[in-house]
Amino acid sequence: MELALSLGYTSKPFKFLDKTPRLSSKDLGFCMGLGSAFPATTRSQDKLGSHESNYQDDERRVSSDPPLQLDLLPFxxxxxxxxxxxxxxxxxxxxxxxxxxxxxxxxxxxxxxxxxxxxxxxxxxxxxxxxxxxxxxxxxxxxxxxxxxxxxxxxxxxxxxxxxxxxxxxNGLARKxxxxxxxxxxxxxxxxxxxxxxxxxxxxxxxxxxxxxxxxxxxxxxxxxxxxxxxxxxxxxxxxxxxxxxxxxxxxxxxxxxxxxxxxxxxxxxxxxLPATTLTMCPSCERVATTTTSSSGGTTTNPSTTTTTSTTNSKPRLFPLSQGQLHPPTKLLHGSL
DNA sequence: TTCCAAGAACCCGTTACGTCA
DNA sequence: AATGACGTAACGGGTTCTTGG
Structure with missing residues:
Protein backbone atom coordinates (compact mmCIF):
# COMPACT_ATOMS: atom_id res chain seq x y z
CA MET A 1 0.00 0.00 0.00
CA GLU A 2 1.56 3.19 -1.09
CA LEU A 3 0.45 6.53 -0.01
CA ALA A 4 2.07 9.60 -1.31
CA LEU A 5 0.99 13.02 -0.55
CA SER A 6 2.66 16.13 -1.62
CA LEU A 7 1.99 19.72 -0.97
CA GLY A 8 3.40 22.27 -3.24
CA TYR A 9 5.81 21.43 -5.91
CA THR A 10 7.03 17.94 -6.05
CA SER A 11 10.57 17.78 -7.08
CA LYS A 12 10.43 14.05 -7.33
CA PRO A 13 7.41 12.47 -8.89
CA PHE A 14 5.94 9.44 -7.27
CA LYS A 15 7.27 6.47 -9.07
CA PHE A 16 4.28 4.31 -8.44
CA LEU A 17 2.04 6.79 -10.10
CA ASP A 18 3.56 5.84 -13.40
CA LYS A 19 2.09 2.40 -13.26
CA THR A 20 -1.05 2.83 -11.32
CA PRO A 21 -3.36 2.32 -14.22
CA ARG A 22 -2.17 -1.28 -14.18
CA LEU A 23 -3.00 -1.97 -10.62
CA SER A 24 -2.32 -5.52 -9.80
CA SER A 25 -3.84 -7.51 -7.06
CA LYS A 26 -0.85 -6.63 -4.97
CA ASP A 27 -1.62 -2.98 -5.17
CA LEU A 28 -4.30 -3.21 -2.66
CA GLY A 29 -5.97 -0.40 -0.98
CA PHE A 30 -5.64 3.17 -1.85
CA CYS A 31 -3.00 4.36 -4.11
CA MET A 32 -3.20 7.99 -3.51
CA GLY A 33 -0.83 10.42 -4.98
CA LEU A 34 -1.13 14.06 -5.36
CA GLY A 35 1.41 15.41 -7.70
CA SER A 36 1.40 18.86 -9.02
CA ALA A 37 1.48 19.23 -12.71
CA PHE A 38 3.68 22.15 -12.17
CA PRO A 39 7.02 21.47 -13.69
CA ALA A 40 9.34 19.97 -11.22
CA THR A 41 12.23 22.03 -12.21
CA THR A 42 15.27 22.89 -10.34
CA ARG A 43 17.67 25.62 -10.81
CA SER A 44 20.21 23.28 -12.18
CA GLN A 45 17.71 22.02 -14.68
CA ASP A 46 16.99 25.51 -15.71
CA LYS A 47 20.59 26.24 -16.05
CA LEU A 48 21.06 23.20 -18.13
CA GLY A 49 18.41 24.45 -20.40
CA SER A 50 16.18 21.50 -19.84
CA HIS A 51 13.35 23.39 -18.30
CA GLU A 52 11.08 23.01 -21.24
CA SER A 53 11.65 19.35 -21.77
CA ASN A 54 11.16 18.59 -18.13
CA TYR A 55 7.96 20.48 -18.14
CA GLN A 56 6.69 18.41 -21.00
CA ASP A 57 7.85 15.21 -19.42
CA ASP A 58 6.02 16.02 -16.27
CA GLU A 59 2.95 16.91 -18.15
CA ARG A 60 3.01 13.59 -19.87
CA ARG A 61 3.49 11.84 -16.59
CA VAL A 62 0.62 13.40 -14.80
CA SER A 63 -1.67 13.11 -17.71
CA SER A 64 -1.34 9.37 -17.87
CA ASP A 65 -4.41 8.88 -15.77
CA PRO A 66 -2.97 8.54 -12.32
CA PRO A 67 -5.25 7.20 -9.63
CA LEU A 68 -5.64 10.48 -7.95
CA GLN A 69 -4.67 13.48 -9.79
CA LEU A 70 -5.16 17.10 -9.38
CA ASP A 71 -4.19 18.98 -12.39
CA LEU A 72 -3.04 22.19 -10.92
CA LEU A 73 -1.38 23.83 -13.77
CA PRO A 74 -0.54 27.23 -12.52
CA PHE A 75 -0.44 28.56 -16.01
CA ASN A 171 21.48 54.34 -1.67
CA GLY A 172 20.95 57.75 -0.29
CA LEU A 173 17.23 57.61 -0.88
CA ALA A 174 14.65 55.94 1.24
CA ARG A 175 12.93 52.97 -0.27
CA LYS A 176 10.25 54.31 -2.48
CA LEU A 274 -21.95 -22.86 2.43
CA PRO A 275 -20.50 -23.43 -1.00
CA ALA A 276 -18.06 -20.90 -2.19
CA THR A 277 -19.66 -17.75 -3.30
CA THR A 278 -18.20 -15.42 -5.79
CA LEU A 279 -19.36 -12.21 -7.18
CA THR A 280 -19.54 -11.65 -10.84
CA MET A 281 -20.25 -8.54 -12.68
CA CYS A 282 -22.29 -7.89 -15.74
CA PRO A 283 -19.89 -5.98 -17.97
CA SER A 284 -22.62 -3.93 -19.52
CA CYS A 285 -24.55 -2.74 -16.56
CA GLU A 286 -21.90 -3.37 -13.94
CA ARG A 287 -24.35 -5.06 -11.67
CA VAL A 288 -22.98 -7.57 -9.28
CA ALA A 289 -24.48 -11.00 -9.04
CA THR A 290 -23.82 -13.62 -6.42
CA THR A 291 -22.88 -16.93 -7.95
CA THR A 292 -22.94 -20.08 -5.92
CA THR A 293 -20.80 -23.01 -6.87
CA SER A 294 -22.48 -26.24 -5.94
CA SER A 295 -20.64 -29.30 -4.86
CA SER A 296 -21.68 -31.05 -8.04
CA GLY A 297 -19.70 -28.62 -10.05
CA GLY A 298 -22.53 -26.66 -11.55
CA THR A 299 -23.03 -23.05 -10.94
CA THR A 300 -26.17 -21.19 -10.34
CA THR A 301 -26.80 -17.57 -10.26
CA ASN A 302 -29.28 -16.60 -7.71
CA PRO A 303 -31.27 -13.67 -8.98
CA SER A 304 -32.67 -13.07 -5.61
CA THR A 305 -29.25 -12.42 -4.27
CA THR A 306 -28.23 -10.34 -7.18
CA THR A 307 -27.29 -7.08 -5.71
CA THR A 308 -25.88 -3.90 -6.82
CA THR A 309 -23.89 -1.75 -4.59
CA SER A 310 -23.77 1.10 -6.92
CA THR A 311 -24.67 4.37 -5.47
CA THR A 312 -25.17 7.66 -7.05
CA ASN A 313 -21.59 8.61 -6.52
CA SER A 314 -19.56 5.48 -6.31
CA LYS A 315 -18.97 2.52 -8.48
CA PRO A 316 -20.06 -0.86 -7.28
CA ARG A 317 -17.69 -3.04 -5.37
CA LEU A 318 -16.85 -5.69 -7.86
CA PHE A 319 -14.59 -7.95 -5.91
CA PRO A 320 -15.32 -10.37 -3.13
CA LEU A 321 -13.55 -9.45 0.00
CA SER A 322 -11.16 -12.14 0.91
CA GLN A 323 -8.93 -12.07 3.91
CA GLY A 324 -6.47 -9.26 3.85
CA GLN A 325 -7.89 -7.86 0.70
CA LEU A 326 -9.12 -4.38 0.50
CA HIS A 327 -11.27 -2.72 -1.99
CA PRO A 328 -9.68 -1.75 -5.20
CA PRO A 329 -8.39 1.74 -5.29
CA THR A 330 -11.00 4.33 -5.59
CA LYS A 331 -10.28 6.19 -8.70
CA LEU A 332 -10.88 9.81 -8.22
CA LEU A 333 -11.05 11.55 -11.47
CA HIS A 334 -9.73 14.96 -12.06
CA GLY A 335 -11.96 17.53 -10.53
CA SER A 336 -14.26 14.97 -9.03
CA LEU A 337 -13.67 16.26 -5.57
C1' DT B 1 41.21 14.91 -8.83
C1' DT B 2 39.77 17.26 -4.82
C1' DC B 3 39.10 21.27 -2.08
C1' DC B 4 37.72 25.85 -1.36
C1' DA B 5 36.33 30.57 -1.90
C1' DA B 6 33.68 33.77 -4.63
C1' DG B 7 29.80 34.90 -7.03
C1' DA B 8 25.18 34.31 -8.88
C1' DA B 9 20.50 32.98 -8.53
C1' DC B 10 16.96 31.82 -5.89
C1' DC B 11 13.81 31.25 -1.82
C1' DC B 12 11.80 32.87 2.32
C1' DG B 13 10.34 35.94 5.73
C1' DT B 14 9.70 40.56 6.53
C1' DT B 15 9.00 45.47 5.87
C1' DA B 16 7.12 49.43 3.74
C1' DC B 17 4.09 51.56 0.82
C1' DG B 18 -0.22 52.32 -2.10
C1' DT B 19 -5.04 51.51 -2.48
C1' DC B 20 -9.56 50.85 -1.06
C1' DA B 21 -13.58 50.19 1.75
C1' DA C 1 -10.11 62.82 7.30
C1' DA C 2 -8.67 58.73 9.78
C1' DT C 3 -8.05 53.92 9.89
C1' DG C 4 -7.43 49.14 9.20
C1' DA C 5 -7.11 45.40 5.78
C1' DC C 6 -5.05 43.87 1.85
C1' DG C 7 -1.94 43.48 -2.11
C1' DT C 8 2.54 43.90 -3.55
C1' DA C 9 7.19 46.11 -4.41
C1' DA C 10 11.43 45.86 -2.21
C1' DC C 11 14.83 44.23 1.01
C1' DG C 12 18.04 41.18 3.76
C1' DG C 13 19.60 36.80 5.05
C1' DG C 14 20.26 32.07 4.10
C1' DT C 15 20.83 28.17 0.81
C1' DT C 16 22.29 25.94 -3.30
C1' DC C 17 24.92 25.57 -7.28
C1' DT C 18 28.61 26.78 -10.51
C1' DT C 19 33.12 28.14 -11.58
C1' DG C 20 37.88 29.12 -11.40
C1' DG C 21 42.16 28.85 -8.90
Missing part, protein backbone atom coordinates in the same frame (compact mmCIF):
# COMPACT_ATOMS: atom_id res chain seq x y z
CA UNK A 76 -3.83 27.73 -17.16
CA UNK A 77 -4.93 29.30 -20.35
CA UNK A 78 -6.73 32.53 -20.26
CA UNK A 79 -10.27 31.75 -19.22
CA UNK A 80 -13.06 32.42 -21.56
CA UNK A 81 -14.33 35.88 -21.13
CA UNK A 82 -10.95 37.10 -20.02
CA UNK A 83 -9.06 38.79 -22.69
CA UNK A 84 -5.38 38.28 -22.75
CA UNK A 85 -3.40 41.38 -23.26
CA UNK A 86 -3.25 41.72 -26.94
CA UNK A 87 -0.23 41.82 -29.11
CA UNK A 88 2.20 41.29 -26.35
CA UNK A 89 5.59 40.70 -27.74
CA UNK A 90 8.23 39.18 -25.63
CA UNK A 91 11.45 41.05 -25.83
CA UNK A 92 13.59 37.97 -25.94
CA UNK A 93 12.05 36.81 -29.16
CA UNK A 94 14.34 37.24 -32.05
CA UNK A 95 12.16 39.68 -33.89
CA UNK A 96 12.01 41.87 -30.87
CA UNK A 97 15.65 41.72 -30.20
CA UNK A 98 16.46 43.07 -33.56
CA UNK A 99 16.00 46.74 -33.17
CA UNK A 100 15.09 48.62 -36.20
CA UNK A 101 17.80 50.85 -37.50
CA UNK A 102 17.04 54.40 -36.79
CA UNK A 103 14.32 53.52 -34.42
CA UNK A 104 14.66 55.30 -31.15
CA UNK A 105 11.80 53.54 -29.53
CA UNK A 106 11.81 49.93 -28.51
CA UNK A 107 8.60 47.98 -28.92
CA UNK A 108 6.44 48.29 -25.92
CA UNK A 109 7.86 51.53 -24.83
CA UNK A 110 5.75 54.42 -23.93
CA UNK A 111 4.85 53.49 -20.40
CA UNK A 112 4.82 56.66 -18.46
CA UNK A 113 4.53 55.16 -15.03
CA UNK A 114 7.61 54.61 -12.96
CA UNK A 115 9.71 55.72 -15.75
CA UNK A 116 13.26 55.57 -14.64
CA UNK A 117 16.34 56.85 -16.25
CA UNK A 118 17.75 53.46 -16.78
CA UNK A 119 18.15 53.67 -20.47
CA UNK A 120 21.77 54.54 -20.23
CA UNK A 121 22.49 51.81 -17.81
CA UNK A 122 20.72 49.14 -19.79
CA UNK A 123 21.66 50.30 -23.19
CA UNK A 124 23.16 47.69 -25.36
CA UNK A 125 23.24 45.06 -22.73
CA UNK A 126 22.17 41.95 -24.49
CA UNK A 127 23.61 39.31 -22.34
CA UNK A 128 23.32 35.74 -21.42
CA UNK A 129 24.38 34.25 -18.18
CA UNK A 130 27.30 31.88 -18.24
CA UNK A 131 25.08 29.61 -16.25
CA UNK A 132 22.26 29.79 -18.65
CA UNK A 133 23.95 29.87 -21.98
CA UNK A 134 21.58 27.16 -23.04
CA UNK A 135 18.44 29.03 -22.45
CA UNK A 136 15.15 27.49 -21.58
CA UNK A 137 13.84 29.37 -24.51
CA UNK A 138 14.28 28.17 -27.97
CA UNK A 139 15.61 31.34 -29.23
CA UNK A 140 18.24 32.69 -31.43
CA UNK A 141 20.96 32.60 -28.85
CA UNK A 142 20.43 29.00 -27.97
CA UNK A 143 23.34 28.10 -30.14
CA UNK A 144 26.17 30.47 -29.98
CA UNK A 145 29.73 30.61 -30.88
CA UNK A 146 32.56 31.63 -28.64
CA UNK A 147 32.58 35.17 -29.91
CA UNK A 148 28.97 35.69 -29.01
CA UNK A 149 29.55 34.19 -25.65
CA UNK A 150 32.44 36.53 -25.05
CA UNK A 151 30.26 39.43 -26.01
CA UNK A 152 27.65 38.14 -23.63
CA UNK A 153 30.10 37.99 -20.79
CA UNK A 154 31.22 41.52 -21.50
CA UNK A 155 27.63 42.62 -21.51
CA UNK A 156 27.09 40.90 -18.20
CA UNK A 157 29.91 42.89 -16.71
CA UNK A 158 28.44 46.05 -18.14
CA UNK A 159 25.07 45.23 -16.74
CA UNK A 160 26.47 44.49 -13.31
CA UNK A 161 28.40 47.71 -13.34
CA UNK A 162 25.34 49.66 -14.30
CA UNK A 163 23.31 47.84 -11.72
CA UNK A 164 25.79 48.76 -9.06
CA UNK A 165 25.81 52.32 -10.26
CA UNK A 166 22.06 52.56 -10.11
CA UNK A 167 22.07 50.98 -6.68
CA UNK A 168 24.58 53.49 -5.48
CA UNK A 169 22.44 56.15 -6.95
CA UNK A 170 19.58 55.16 -4.77
CA UNK A 177 7.66 51.87 -3.56
CA UNK A 178 6.62 52.29 -7.12
CA UNK A 179 3.53 50.64 -8.33
CA UNK A 180 3.75 49.10 -11.73
CA UNK A 181 1.29 50.18 -14.32
CA UNK A 182 -1.37 47.82 -15.56
CA UNK A 183 0.42 47.50 -18.84
CA UNK A 184 3.66 46.62 -17.14
CA UNK A 185 1.99 44.11 -14.88
CA UNK A 186 0.12 42.54 -17.75
CA UNK A 187 3.27 42.25 -19.76
CA UNK A 188 5.17 40.70 -16.89
CA UNK A 189 2.26 38.39 -16.27
CA UNK A 190 2.31 37.17 -19.84
CA UNK A 191 6.03 36.67 -19.64
CA UNK A 192 5.58 34.72 -16.47
CA UNK A 193 3.04 32.50 -18.14
CA UNK A 194 5.62 31.66 -20.74
CA UNK A 195 8.42 31.03 -18.27
CA UNK A 196 8.44 31.60 -14.59
CA UNK A 197 12.15 32.19 -14.47
CA UNK A 198 14.29 34.51 -16.46
CA UNK A 199 17.83 34.35 -17.54
CA UNK A 200 19.79 37.59 -17.42
CA UNK A 201 19.22 38.34 -21.04
CA UNK A 202 15.50 37.94 -20.78
CA UNK A 203 15.47 39.96 -17.62
CA UNK A 204 17.35 42.76 -19.23
CA UNK A 205 15.24 42.73 -22.34
CA UNK A 206 12.08 42.82 -20.30
CA UNK A 207 13.40 45.61 -18.17
CA UNK A 208 14.36 47.58 -21.18
CA UNK A 209 11.03 47.07 -22.84
CA UNK A 210 9.11 48.03 -19.75
CA UNK A 211 11.37 50.83 -18.68
CA UNK A 212 12.13 49.15 -15.43
CA UNK A 213 15.33 48.28 -13.70
CA UNK A 214 16.43 44.68 -14.16
CA UNK A 215 16.29 44.38 -10.41
CA UNK A 216 12.63 45.34 -10.52
CA UNK A 217 11.91 42.65 -13.06
CA UNK A 218 13.83 40.16 -10.99
CA UNK A 219 11.96 41.07 -7.83
CA UNK A 220 8.66 40.94 -9.63
CA UNK A 221 9.35 37.41 -10.81
CA UNK A 222 10.45 36.35 -7.36
CA UNK A 223 7.31 37.74 -5.80
CA UNK A 224 5.22 36.25 -8.53
CA UNK A 225 6.70 32.83 -7.95
CA UNK A 226 5.99 33.22 -4.27
CA UNK A 227 2.40 34.14 -4.97
CA UNK A 228 1.99 31.18 -7.27
CA UNK A 229 3.41 28.86 -4.69
CA UNK A 230 1.18 30.26 -2.00
CA UNK A 231 -1.86 29.88 -4.16
CA UNK A 232 -0.84 26.39 -5.11
CA UNK A 233 -0.43 25.47 -1.48
CA UNK A 234 -3.86 26.78 -0.68
CA UNK A 235 -5.38 24.78 -3.50
CA UNK A 236 -3.51 21.68 -2.42
CA UNK A 237 -4.63 22.11 1.15
CA UNK A 238 -8.20 22.45 0.07
CA UNK A 239 -7.92 19.42 -2.12
CA UNK A 240 -6.35 17.32 0.57
CA UNK A 241 -9.02 18.39 2.97
CA UNK A 242 -11.64 17.09 0.60
CA UNK A 243 -9.64 13.92 0.09
CA UNK A 244 -9.56 13.46 3.82
CA UNK A 245 -13.29 13.91 4.06
CA UNK A 246 -13.83 11.42 1.26
CA UNK A 247 -11.55 8.87 2.87
CA UNK A 248 -13.19 9.35 6.22
CA UNK A 249 -16.55 8.71 4.68
CA UNK A 250 -15.17 5.66 2.88
CA UNK A 251 -13.70 4.38 6.08
CA UNK A 252 -16.99 4.86 7.87
CA UNK A 253 -18.77 2.95 5.14
CA UNK A 254 -16.28 0.11 5.24
CA UNK A 255 -16.51 -0.14 8.99
CA UNK A 256 -20.23 -0.46 8.70
CA UNK A 257 -19.87 -3.06 6.00
CA UNK A 258 -17.52 -5.03 8.19
CA UNK A 259 -19.89 -4.75 11.09
CA UNK A 260 -22.73 -6.06 8.95
CA UNK A 261 -20.66 -8.98 7.77
CA UNK A 262 -19.73 -9.88 11.30
CA UNK A 263 -23.35 -9.70 12.34
CA UNK A 264 -24.27 -11.91 9.43
CA UNK A 265 -21.65 -14.42 10.40
CA UNK A 266 -22.95 -14.49 13.95
CA UNK A 267 -26.54 -14.91 12.94
CA UNK A 268 -25.74 -17.62 10.41
CA UNK A 269 -23.38 -20.05 12.12
CA UNK A 270 -23.28 -22.32 9.08
CA UNK A 271 -22.41 -19.46 6.88
CA UNK A 272 -18.88 -20.67 6.36
CA UNK A 273 -20.05 -24.13 5.36
Missing amino acids: SPVPRGHQAPSKIRFPWLADNLVSEPGSTEAPGRGFDVNRLSMDDADEGAAISSPNSAASSFQMDFAIRGGRDRKRDLEAIDAERASSRASDDEE KLRLSKEQSAFLEESFKEHNTLNPKQKLALAKQLNLRPRQVEVWFQNRRARTKLKQTEVDCEYLKRCCETLTEENRRLQKELQDLRALKTSQPFYMQ
